[in-house]
Amino acid sequence: MSAIIQxxxxxxxxxxxxxxxxxxxxxxxxxxxxxxxxxxxxxxSGKTTLLNLIAGIDRPTNGxxxxxxxxxxxxxxxxxxxxxxxxxxxxxxxxxxIPVLTAFENVELPLLLTKLSKSERRKHVEATLxxxxxxxxxxxYPKQLSGGQEQRVAIARAIxxxxxxxxxxxxxxxxxxxxxxxxxxxxxxxxxxxxKTVIVVTHDPHAAEKASRKLHLDKGDLV
Amino acid sequence: MKVFKLIFKNALRHKLRTSxxxxxxxIAIIAFGLLRTVVTIWYSTVDATMxxxxxxxxxxxxxxxxxxxxxxxxxxxxxVANVCGAVWFQGVYKDKSNFFARIAADDNIFEVYPEFLLxxxxxxxxxxxxxxxxxxxxIAKQYNFKIGDQIVLEGDIFPGRWEFEVRGxxxxxxxxxxxxxxxxxxxxxxxxxxxxxxxxxxQVFWYMVQIDNPNRSAQISNQIDAMFKNSTAETxxxxxxxxxxxxxxxxxxxxxxxxxxxxxxIGIILLVVANTMIMSARERTREYAVFKTLGxxxxxxxxxxxxxxxxxxxxxxxxxxxxxxxxxxGFEQAMPxxxxxxxxxxxxxxALAVIATLLVGLLAAIFPIQRALGTKIVDxxxxxx
Numbered sequence: 034m035s036a037i038i039q040x041x042x043x044x045x046x047x048x049x050x051x052x053x054x055x056x057x058x059x060x061x062x063x064x065x066x067x068x069x070x071x072x073x074x075x076x077x078s079g080k081t082t083l084l085n086l087i088a089g090i091d092r093p094t095n096g097x098x099x100x101x102x103x104x105x106x107x108x109x110x111x112x113x114x115x116x117x118x119x120x121x122x123x124x125x126x127x128x129x130x131i132p133v134l135t136a137f138e139n140v141e142l143p144l145l146l147t148k149l150s151k152s153e154r155r156k157h158v159e160a161t162l163x164x165x166x167x168x169x170x171x172x173x174y175p176k177q178l179s180g181g182q183e184q185r186v187a188i189a190r191a192i193x194x195x196x197x198x199x200x201x202x203x204x205x206x207x208x209x210x211x212x213x214x215x216x217x218x219x220x221x222x223x224x225x226x227x228x229k230t231v232i233v234v235t236h237d238p239h240a241a242e243k244a245s246r247k248l249h250l251d252k253g254d255l256v
Numbered sequence: 257m258k259v260f261k262l263i264f265k266n267a268l269r270h271k272l273r274t275s276x277x278x279x280x281x282x283i284a285i286i287a288f289g290l291l292r293t294v295v296t297i298w299y300s301t302v303d304a305t306m307x308x309x310x311x312x313x314x315x316x317x318x319x320x321x322x323x324x325x326x327x328x329x330x331x332x333x334x335x336v337a338n339v340c341g342a343v344w345f346q347g348v349y350k351d352k353s354n355f356f357a358r359i360a361a362d363d364n365i366f367e368v369y370p371e372f373l374l375x376x377x378x379x380x381x382x383x384x385x386x387x388x389x390x391x392x393x394x395i396a397k398q399y400n401f402k403i404g405d406q407i408v409l410e411g412d413i414f415p416g417r418w419e420f421e422v423r424g425x426x427x428x429x430x431x432x433x434x435x436x437x438x439x440x441x442x443x444x445x446x447x448x449x450x451x452x453x454x455x456x457x458x459q460v461f462w463y464m465v466q467i468d469n470p471n472r473s474a475q476i477s478n479q480i481d482a483m484f485k486n487s488t489a490e491t492x493x494x495x496x497x498x499x500x501x502x503x504x505x506x507x508x509x510x511x512x513x514x515x516x517x518x519x520x521x522i523g524i525i526l527l528v529v530a531n532t533m534i535m536s537a538r539e540r541t542r543e544y545a546v547f548k549t550l551g552x553x554x555x556x557x558x559x560x561x562x563x564x565x566x567x568x569x570x571x572x573x574x575x576x577x578x579x580x581x582x583x584x585x586g587f588e589q590a591m592p593x594x595x596x597x598x599x600x601x602x603x604x605x606x607a608l609a610v611i612a613t614l615l616v617g618l619l620a621a622i623f624p625i626q627r628a629l630g631t632k633i634v635d636x637x638x639x640x641x
């Protein structure tokens with residue numbers, strides 16, 4: 034296996050007024066293609082920040098993040114947006130579905146940025162919703178779905194463009210045990226069956242058990 | 257799913273708020289249209305004037321008369337093509353609320369005012385009958401005057417009972433031509449003045465002077481006024497436009513206030529729509545972060561927010577504009593008859609309402625767009641609305 038994600042000497046600081054708040058210090062790590070990596074650590078350890086930097090939704094203060102050969106820290110805003118649309122699938126703790134759109138329309142959203150025709154988009158969306166087990170809930174709005182179902186729609190939205198990596202930030206953090214188990218099984222299936230490279234941020238040891246590798250962060254350092 | 261569908265769904269997310277905003281725009285556009293119509297109609301009487309017409313009146317005020325004798329002298333000024341004497345008769349037709357201009361004028365008025373279209377046959381009949389009158393098409397329609405009808409006026413400036421017979425109905429050549437006048441023979445008035453009040457005979461209130469070359473209006477005006485300098489009735493000659501402007505200047509402050517008010521209404525509604533859009537954008541801060549995460553660019557987000565703002569503004573503006581027509585019509589009905597010589601929505605009013613609607617939609621979106629684009633994705637996810 035080759036490293037699909039290469040993080041070199043990555044640092045990130047936030048500024049509050051003139052006060053620098055360091056979050057990550059000189060992080061270096063590789064993630065192999067098809068790997069299922071769990072980033073663990075207590076609150077404030079910098080795991081979500083690291084995930085955001087790898088997914089290209091935040092900018093590092095120093096260092097490089099190379100994903101599938103692209104140094105994303107060097108991309109401009111619109112190039113980075115375009116890169117995200119085809120390379121990264123993001124799953125959030127609170128699902129972040131668009132409430133006025135149905136499950137089908139939510140999953141279809143990323144495909145609006147592609148050149149696929151309407152019928153092609155429909156095929157992709159239906160296939161993806163079937164993968165996550167919601168083929169019969171396509172016309173439902175988020176408020177008509179349970180938390181677990183909403184998260185499955187969010188996962189479908191994340192994978193519908195067949196991204197290079199799938200990143201998930203506390204994907205089970207807002208779910209009951211049963212739903213959480215279903216989501217973890219689904220993510221595990223996406224990794225094993227569909228060969229997706231997965232990075233999951235979690236502070237739940239049970240959630241991390243599915244991962245092939247666990248990394249711990251503490252106060253911005255890999256330990 | 258099309259982006260427009262998303263814009264539409266976003267706009268209807270808070271139905272009550274959106275409905276109230278649309279209602280606000282609708283009312284504002286109606287008010288704007290009505291005020292602008294009054295203002296433009298007021299000024300269109302000035303626009304309807306002709307550059308080749310001068311008005312000669314007493315220098316003190318046009319309520320003081322000028323002698324008949326001035327007519328030939330004015331006619332003798334080089335460049336003067338036609339001179340027509342006129343008297344503001346006023347009088348009451350049945351009731352004081354039935355207001356329309358009643359003017360005694362020389363028969364060449366239809367040459368001086370070619371925009372009053374009267375058929376040759378009707379003019380010939382009018383010319384021959386002493387108490388004949390010609391009425392504008394608007395008042396003919398309004399009072400159901402037909403050829404041969406009797407019109408009886410109770411005189412006030414010129415007391416007594418005055419009987420007229422309708423012998424012609426003139427049509428307006430242009431949309432802004434005044435078709436609310438009743439015109440009758442100056443001779444008819446003068447004959448009766450000679451018999452009843454000789455001191456008021458052989459007088460007009462003003463002369464309408466048609467000139468060959470509008471570029472010489474100042475020179476001809478000076479020449480006319482110079483002829484009567486130091487006489488008992490000195491004259492003031494000015495273009496018809498200046499004369500009409502002077503006439504409406506008494507109402508100038510009110511019209512100016514209405515003009516300002518019409519634009520202030522647009523300003524207020526801009527703030528209302530902007531407030532709606534700012535609230536909407538603030539509530540959707542996390543969603544915009546999601547869109548950005550999914551790869552939607554700044555242009556996409558701009559389109560979503562601007563589209564929603566434009567949709568709300570255009571819905572309100574469109575309904576408002578459509579309702580402006582019946583409202584203006586109702587307003588005209590509610591006004592005393594003949595208060596306005598004509599009353600219609602000018603194309604410029606429609607154009608201004610459309611421009612105002614589009615501007616409101618555009619400007620109201622600027623701040624929310626700036627905010628949505630300026631917020632980093634990670635800050636968007638942390639936002640608690």
